[in-house]
Amino acid sequence: MDMTFDGISLNLRGRQILDAVTGTLRQGRVTVILGANGAGKSTLLSCLAGLRHPDSGRISIGDRDINRLDRLERARMIGLLPQQGDIHWDIDVTALVSLGRMPHRGRWGMSDADHHAIQAAMAATDCTHLAKRKALRLSGGEQGRVLLARILAGEPQWLLADEPLASLDPAHQLDVLDRLKQCARTGAGVAVVLHELTHAARIADDILVLKEGRVIAYGPRDQVLTPDILANAYGVEVHIGTSPAGDMMVVPIRRIA
Amino acid sequence: MIGRFSFYRHPGEGRGLSNPGRAVLKEIPAFAGMTVKVMVALLVMTTPVAARPMRIVSLNPCADAVLMHVADPKQIAAISHYSHDARATSIPLRQALRFPVTSGTAEEVLAKRPDLVIAGPHVALPTIHALERQKIALMRLDVAESVEQSKSQISDIAAAIGMPQRGARLNAAIDKALRASAPSDDRLMPALIWQGSGMVPGANTLADELLRRTGFRNMSSAYGLKQWDILPLEHLLARPPRVLFTAGGAAGRSDRMLSHPVIRRLSHRIVISDYAPRLLHCAGPSMIDAVKRLSQVRKSLKTLPPQHASFRRRPESPSVRQDQDLGDPSIRRGVGKKEARPK
Amino acid sequence: MTQLRLNLLLLGALLAAMLVSLLSGKVWVPPGDWLRGDLASLIILELRLPRTILAAAIGAALGMSGAVMQGYLRNPLADPGLFGVSGSAALGAVSSLYFGYAISALLLPLFALAGAAIGMSLLAMLAGRSGSLILFTLAGMILASISGSLTSLLISLAPTPFAASEIVTWLLGALTDRSWDDVRLALPVMAAGMIALAFTARSLDALTLGEAAARSLGVDVRRLQWLVVLGVGLTVGASVAAAGIIGFVGLIVPHLVRPLAGHRPSAVLLPSALAGALLLTLADSLVRIVPSASELRLGIAMSLLGAPFFLALLFRMRRELA
Numbered sequence: 001m002d003m004t005f006d007g008i009s010l011n012l013r014g015r016q017i018l019d020a021v022t023g024t025l026r027q028g029r030v031t032v033i034l035g036a037n038g039a040g041k042s043t044l045l046s047c048l049a050g051l052r053h054p055d056s057g058r059i060s061i062g063d064r065d066i067n068r069l070d071r072l073e074r075a076r077m078i079g080l081l082p083q084q085g086d087i088h089w090d091i092d093v094t095a096l097v098s099l100g101r102m103p104h105r106g107r108w109g110m111s112d113a114d115h116h117a118i119q120a121a122m123a124a125t126d127c128t129h130l131a132k133r134k135a136l137r138l139s140g141g142e143q144g145r146v147l148l149a150r151i152l153a154g155e156p157q158w159l160l161a162d163e164p165l166a167s168l169d170p171a172h173q174l175d176v177l178d179r180l181k182q183c184a185r186t187g188a189g190v191a192v193v194l195h196e197l198t199h200a201a202r203i204a205d206d207i208l209v210l211k212e213g214r215v216i217a218y219g220p221r222d223q224v225l226t227p228d229i230l231a232n233a234y235g236v237e238v239h240i241g242t243s244p245a246g247d248m249m250v251v252p253i254r255r256i257a
Numbered sequence: 258m259i260g261r262f263s264f265y266r267h268p269g270e271g272r273g274l275s276n277p278g279r280a281v282l283k284e285i286p287a288f289a290g291m292t293v294k295v296m297v298a299l300l301v302m303t304t305p306v307a308a309r310p311m312r313i314v315s316l317n318p319c320a321d322a323v324l325m326h327v328a329d330p331k332q333i334a335a336i337s338h339y340s341h342d343a344r345a346t347s348i349p350l351r352q353a354l355r356f357p358v359t360s361g362t363a364e365e366v367l368a369k370r371p372d373l374v375i376a377g378p379h380v381a382l383p384t385i386h387a388l389e390r391q392k393i394a395l396m397r398l399d400v401a402e403s404v405e406q407s408k409s410q411i412s413d414i415a416a417a418i419g420m421p422q423r424g425a426r427l428n429a430a431i432d433k434a435l436r437a438s439a440p441s442d443d444r445l446m447p448a449l450i451w452q453g454s455g456m457v458p459g460a461n462t463l464a465d466e467l468l469r470r471t472g473f474r475n476m477s478s479a480y481g482l483k484q485w486d487i488l489p490l491e492h493l494l495a496r497p498p499r500v501l502f503t504a505g506g507a508a509g510r511s512d513r514m515l516s517h518p519v520i521r522r523l524s525h526r527i528v529i530s531d532y533a534p535r536l537l538h539c540a541g542p543s544m545i546d547a548v549k550r551l552s553q554v555r556k557s558l559k560t561l562p563p564q565h566a567s568f569r570r571r572p573e574s575p576s577v578r579q580d581q582d583l584g585d586p587s588i589r590r591g592v593g594k595k596e597a598r599p600k
Numbered sequence: 601m602t603q604l605r606l607n608l609l610l611l612g613a614l615l616a617a618m619l620v621s622l623l624s625g626k627v628w629v630p631p632g633d634w635l636r637g638d639l640a641s642l643i644i645l646e647l648r649l650p651r652t653i654l655a656a657a658i659g660a661a662l663g664m665s666g667a668v669m670q671g672y673l674r675n676p677l678a679d680p681g682l683f684g685v686s687g688s689a690a691l692g693a694v695s696s697l698y699f700g701y702a703i704s705a706l707l708l709p710l711f712a713l714a715g716a717a718i719g720m721s722l723l724a725m726l727a728g729r730s731g732s733l734i735l736f737t738l739a740g741m742i743l744a745s746i747s748g749s750l751t752s753l754l755i756s757l758a759p760t761p762f763a764a765s766e767i768v769t770w771l772l773g774a775l776t777d778r779s780w781d782d783v784r785l786a787l788p789v790m791a792a793g794m795i796a797l798a799f800t801a802r803s804l805d806a807l808t809l810g811e812a813a814a815r816s817l818g819v820d821v822r823r824l825q826w827l828v829v830l831g832v833g834l835t836v837g838a839s840v841a842a843a844g845i846i847g848f849v850g851l852i853v854p855h856l857v858r859p860l861a862g863h864r865p866s867a868v869l870l871p872s873a874l875a876g877a878l879l880l881t882l883a884d885s886l887v888r889i890v891p892s893a894s895e896l897r898l899g900i901a902m903s904l905l906g907a908p909f910f911l912a913l914l915f916r917m918r919r920e921l922a
Contacts, residue, residue, distance in 0.1 A: 049816050075818030086810030088674040089863045102806055103818045134863075150809070154817075338893045360626060360894040363777045364643045368627040379766055382708070383777040387647060390779065400762065456761060485760045 001062040002026045003158055003189060008047055008057035017043045018054065019213040025158065027189040030181055032200040032221075034193075035210035036234055041193045042083055044210065045160050048191065049080040061158075075103035079156030083163050083193075085147045090136040093146050097122055100153030121152035124179055126172075140167030148176060152183070159183055161192045165199065177203050197238065197250035201225055209233045221248075231256055309419025310373040310394070314359060314366050317377030319539035320398060320414065322347040324375075326542055327415045327423040334369045335359045347539045363387035373417060403466050404435070407540030427542065434545040438552035440472025446558060447498040448473035450532060455487045463540050471551035473500065490517060497523050500554060502532035530554045603867060606860055610874035614656065617881040621652040624885040650780045654842055655884040656877040657783075658775075659849055661790040661835035663876020664869055666850025667857075668797045671804035671865030672828050673733060676858075680850040684743025685833045688719025689840035690771060691747040691754075697767050698754045709785050709841035716837025719743055720829055727825075736825070773844035773899025775884050786842040793834030794873070800827045801866035808865065846899050848906035849876050855913070879905075 003025040010018040017040045025031050025048070033041050046052040048059060050066050059066045066074055079100070087096065100121065101114045122128045125145040130138065135146065144167050151159060161180065165173045181203045184190045194200045200207065200221075207224040209217040210233075217229045225248070230238045236252045243249055313332050315321050318339040325348050338360050339345040340353040359365040363384050366374060374388060375396045388395055396417055401407035408428045415424020450464050451457060458464040459477035461484050468475045480492040493501075520527075536547040622644060623631070633640035665680040672678075680686065692715020696708045726739035751771070758764035803824045806814035815821060839846065857871040880898075883905065887896040 046812070051812060051815050071820060072818045075816060078816070080813065080816035082810065082812040082816075084810060084812075086813070087808060088810070089808050089865060091808060091863045095862070095864050096808070099806060099809060099817065102802065147809075342893065362626065362895065364647045365626050367639060367643055367647075370639065379762055381769075381774075381776060383779065383782070386781075387777045387779055390646070391642065400760070483759070 003048065003059065003061050003066075005048065005059045006057055008044070008054045008059065010043060010047065010052065010054045012043075017213050018047070020057070021210070021213070021215050022057075023208050023215065023218050025189045025191050026206070027157065028184055028187055029205035030184045030190045030192065030203050031206045031208060032192050032194055032204035033208050033210065034197070034200060034233060038212075039210040039233075040213045041210055042162050045080065045162050045191065045193060048158075049078050049160050050074050051080070072103050076154070077156060078158040078160065079151040079154045081147060081151045081159075081161040081164055083166075085143055085166070087135045087143065087147075090134045093127060093130045093133050093135055093138070094118070094122075096135050096146055097127070097149045097153050100150040103154060117155055118153045121149040124152055124182075125149040126175060141169055141172050144168050145172060145176070148179070152179070157188055159188050159190045161190070163193050163195065165194070165196070173199070174202075197225070197230070197252065198248070201248040201250050225250060310371075310417070312369060312371045313373045313375065313418060314369050314371040315375045316359070316361050316366070316380055317375060317398065318345060318347050319377065319401075319541055319543075320375040321353070322539055322543060323411055323414050323427070323541045324418075325352060326427045327411070327420050328418050329420070330355070332418060334371055335366075337361065345538070347535060347541075347543055367391060367393075375414065375417075401540035402461055402463055404431070404463070404470070404540070404544065407431075407463065407544065411541060431542075431544055434548050435470055438471045438548035438555075440552070440555055442472070442559070444472070445469075445474035446472060446500060446555065447476050447479075447496075448500040448502065449476045449488070449493075449498045450502040450504060450537070451488070452504045452534070452537060457482055457486055457488045458537070459484050459486055463544075464537060467544065467547055467551060471548055472555045473551065490519065494519060494523070497526050499526075499528065500558065501527050501529045502551075502554075503529060504532040504534045504537055528554075528558065603861065603871075606857070606871055607874060610857075610871055610878060614874055614878045614881065617878050617885070618652050618656060621655065621881050621885045622648050624648075624888040626888065646779065647777060650783045651775050651778050651884065652881060654778050654783055654786065655775055655881045657787055657790055658839045658843055658846065659877035659880030660873040661794055661839055661876075662846065662849040662880070663853040663872040663874075664794055664797050665832045665835045666852075666876070667854040667865070667868045667872035668800055668804065668828060668831060669850065670854050671807065671868070672800070672824070673737065674807060676855060677851070679847070680832050680836050681744065681847060682737065683719075683723060683740040683829070683832055683836070684745075684747060685716050685719040685723070685836045686840050686845055687744040687747030687751070688722070689713070689716035689837045690845055691715050691751050692718070693770065693840065693844075694751050694754050694767050697770060698758065698763075706781070706785065709782065712841035713789065713837050715747075716833055716840065719747070719837075720833035723829060723833075724826075769897070770844050771899070772897035773846045773902070774895065774897050775843050776895055778842065782842050786838040789838035789841075790835050793831045793836075793838065795831075796827050796834065797831035798869065800824055800831065801869055804865035844899060846880070846902055848902045848909070849880055852906060852909050853879060855909075 004023075006022050008018050008021040009016070021040075021044060023031075033044065035041050043052065047054050048066075050059075050069070053067060061069075061077065066078070069077075097118050098110065098114070101110065101117060104117075105111075105114060119128075122131065125148050127142070127145050127149050130142060130146065135143065138146065144164065148161075148164055151161070159180070164176055164180075168176060177199055180190050180192060184205070192203070204221040204225075206219065207217070207221055208215060209224060209229060216232055217224045225240065227238050227240065230236070230250070234252070235256050237254050237256055239251045239253050241249045241251070309332070311332050312334040313324065313328065314335045315324055315333070316337050318337050321336040321340045324333055324336070333356055336348075336353065336356045336358055338358040340348050340356075341350075341358050343350055346353055357369075359369065361380060361384065366384075366388060371393060373394045373396065375398065376385065378397070378399050385395070385397075396414070398410055398414075399406075401410055408431060411427055411431075412421070412424045415421050415427075448468055449457060450468070457477045459475065459482045465475045465477070476496070476498045477486065477488070479496060480488065482488060532550060533546075536543055536550065622634075623629075625643070625648060627643060629640045629643055634644045635641055662680060666678070669678040669680055669682065670676055673682075689712045693708050693712040695715075696711035722743055723736075723739050726742060727736045755764050755767050758767060803814065803819045803821075806817045806819045809817075811821065853876040854868055854872045857875050858868050861867045861871045880902075883901045884898055887898055887901050890896055
């Protein structure tokens with residue numbers, strides 16, 4: 001089943017944040033959402049997670065409108081990793097990751113399935129050794145990975161991540177990207193907002209480009225990552241090349257006047 | 258012995274009142290005042306009661322003062338803790354120290370196994386209810402706002418403790434003091450009593466009546482003040498009284514408002530006299546000292562033509578004692594508590 | 601220390617404190633006489649026992665409210681009084697004193713509960729249907745300040761200084777001479793409030809990650825807001841009805857137990873209730889033991905305890921920031 005969004009429009013305080021945005025998140029594929037600052041990427045993710053109601057348009061999984069779904073069912077299916085990695089209390093890393101199981105948990109205690117998911121998520125993000133540490137004492141990068149582990153623990157079918165690489169060092173950035181790709185390979189539908197174009201090239205199957213709330217390009221990676229489209233989206237001239245190992249590289253060169 | 262009747266605020270409202278008792282209550286003359294909340298001790302006389310109470314607990318310093326005059330010391334099991342505090346007591350301290358005190362909580366009162374509890378108007382409700390639940394004879398007194406009300410309270414207390422003749426004697430002494438303090442001329446001198454931080458007793462207070470009876474006119478009504486109110490200095494300046502009685506704090510410590518420079522300008526028109534704060538706390542026996550003081554000032558004013566009066570502070574005369582003229586041999590004449598003399 | 605061990609420890613300490621409370625008072629009643637059936641057991645069973653139970657219940661209710669408030673507002677300085685419900689409950693009680701309706705033992709607590717109910721409704725109306733925290737906090741502050749002004753107005757309009765002093769004295773908070781009637785009135789309301797608060801536990805945990813993540817985990821923020829308002833309103837309303845204004849318990853206690861309970865908001869709830877009960881029971885025993893002419897007002901005792909606590913907090917923060 002795919003998540004389709006059709007004609008999503010949202011007007012906030014007089015500004016048209018999203019304007020007739022249409023697209024599909026396919027299961028088993030990674031869709032990267034690109035766009036300049038303020039293009040509406042985070043807002044689109046909020047709508048896809050069911051946190052915001054668009055003024056018009058419909059978001060559905062299969063043929064079910066996600067805003068009509070039971071709150072917990074939606075929480076089980078869709079996981080959101082917001083941009084601000086808030087952690088308000090100095091809780092154990094394990095407790096924090098366990099929060100991801102909330103939509104699945106019964107009233108009391110945690111089942112074996114819960115424990116298993118938590119352990120797997122922590123292993124996948126290289127956090128197992130952090131299990132007993134306090135969340136607020138971690139470095140920025142460690143916190144980023146722990147927050148990702150939280151969302152992975154929920155085993156969502158749709159994983160929406162808003163700039164998950166913010167405070168990570170290059171090694172961990174690659175780890176997270178590869179982990180997200182892995183999620184898609186095991187059947188989840190992944191939508192990621194990224195800024196680094198080479199990172200996008202690394203994991204994207206499909207790319208959706210937003211400019212001022214409108215979709216200016218949507219399609220498979222190679223069709224969208226072209227100098228023309230990127231110049232239109234960002235106002236920069238890019239150089240697209242290939243690394244010796246065969247990975248696509250997209251490097252911004254200069255601003256276009 | 259714990260009796261099975263109690264006194265309540267409103268006449269006729271309580272449980273356990275006999276019908277004859279209720280009928281008698283309806284005949285009570287209106288002299289008890291418009292704020293009659295004192296249960297008339299006629300109840301006591303219509304209800305069969307064995308002997309006079311021998312374990313009285315008082316929770317009110319004004320009631321303590323009355324008890325000192327009308328009760329046999331053996332009858333008193335405890336008085337209120339205020340009477341042991343030099344600043345709040347209405348009894349000579351040395352006399353008060355002979356009696357144990359309670360801090361007013363129900364458990365302390367119960368521990369004294371009282372057969373009569375006398376409470377003022379400001380005992381916390383939970384305490385009152387706790388005592389009522391134990392079916393202890395409880396007498397509640399209001400703040401006396403007139404001489405008649407105070408005298409009737411004295412009679413009630415005396416009757417409740419089985420010493421009516423002592424109550425009559427105290428009332429007679431009060432009457433005598435009032436007669437002695439009545440002014441010899443008809444002029445009503447404008448006056449004002451000024452408590453700490455500007456509080457002024459107005460109409461319908463005991464202080465108001467005492468002023469009137471000793472030849473003064475309480476200016477507070479002229480200023481438009483309520484029963485208890487704060488006096489703005491402007492009123493004082495616009496229509497200055499002849500005498501200003503200050504009852505603020507310890508004698509000698511000047512009140513902030515009275516040290517205002519503008520008061521000095523009035524020095525040729527106003528006489529400022531000390532007035533012991535103790536005299537404002539309670540009615541009862543304190544009234545005797547109060548009217549003595551007031552008449553003393555009144556008499557001294559007669560001899561001074563207004564336009565030649567100068568600014569002076571009149572110290573309280575050391576001859577005012579607390580337990581004079583009461584003639585009850587069972588109360589030892591103490592030295593009396595002297596007020597501190599101003600510098 | 602594990603959750604279970606912490607809670608058992610606190611429970612044990614609470615039971616010991618309740619025992620101390622039964623022993624405290626200006627009258628010494630030896631334990632052997634407690635059940636003898638005469639005056640001594642009267643004092644214990646009719647005066648001290650209801651008072652002890654009320655102190656423990658109010659402490660538990662306020663401690664738990666404080667923990668929920670801090671979890672909900674994500675702010676360790678939140679206090680149940682922030683919602684303004686304690687102010688409106690106090691206004692209700694003061695009105696009954698002012699207008700002379702306090703004759704019956706029941707009327708004052710009922711007025712206080714009515715005041716709390718009105719406060720909660722006003723809060724709901726002012727804060728609107730959004731779950732916005734800022735709007736909520738502002739609405740609470742408005743309510744608190746309006747009730748405070750009206751209460752001060754009633755004090756200033758009191759006909760005699762004695763009436764004014766009666767109101768002020770009540771406001772300072774006390775558990776003196778409370779009876780089983782007070783317990784029967786307050787306990788069910790507090791219990792209902794605490795049940796409502798208990799239902800917020802899981803949502804508060806999710807809020808650790810911020811509101812967006814919490815909502816994506818399935819938290820219903822509107823329902824959470826209602827539960828918090830209801831729970832805090834009922835617990836605080838019943839506490840004020842029984843004892844006047846008692847501050848600082850809701851503020852101090854969650855702070856003290858949070859490091860021991862592991863910082864997770866849901867884990868802090870039960871220890872806060874137990875520690876709050878412990879603190880208030882001890883404070884209430886203290887006000888009876890302290891040698892003074894009359895009992896120290898309980899609200900004052902808690903404020904005096906609160907000041908050094910804040911100083912300690914300040915010094916610790918200075919050290920951490922230095």
